[in-house]
Amino acid sequence: MPKVFTPLEANRTLPLVRRIVADVLVRGRELRRLQALEDLTVEDEDRAAVLVAELQELLDELEQVGCSFRCPNFEFGIVDFPGIIDGRPVHLCWRDDEPELRYYHDPRAGFAGRLPIPQELLTAQA
Known part of the structure; x- marks a missing residue:
């Protein structure tokens, strides 16, 4: 059973x-750059394989924390944490350019459906 985070717990991570x-993001963007090349050298192919392995390790680390990376094109660092707000399962959502986690969304809505986390949940004791 996956860990369920409060907003405060997610922010602490x-x-x-x-x-x-x-x-x-560094490795994912480098991999995208290599994948966009028309003529890959053997060195490029070897580097791409290393990047894929390193990315998998990093994504596994996030899974161990209890969250998931949600931007497969590596344009942004979007991470979802399982949570509950108003008795409903939600994804607490953080993006790498945000100072802290302040939003959530319905699991089916995705990033575009983000809503502000109620202030009392951001300041309440966990």
């Missing part, structure tokens, strides 16, 4: 999550 996501 952000120093670690931020570092992992920064590494994911």
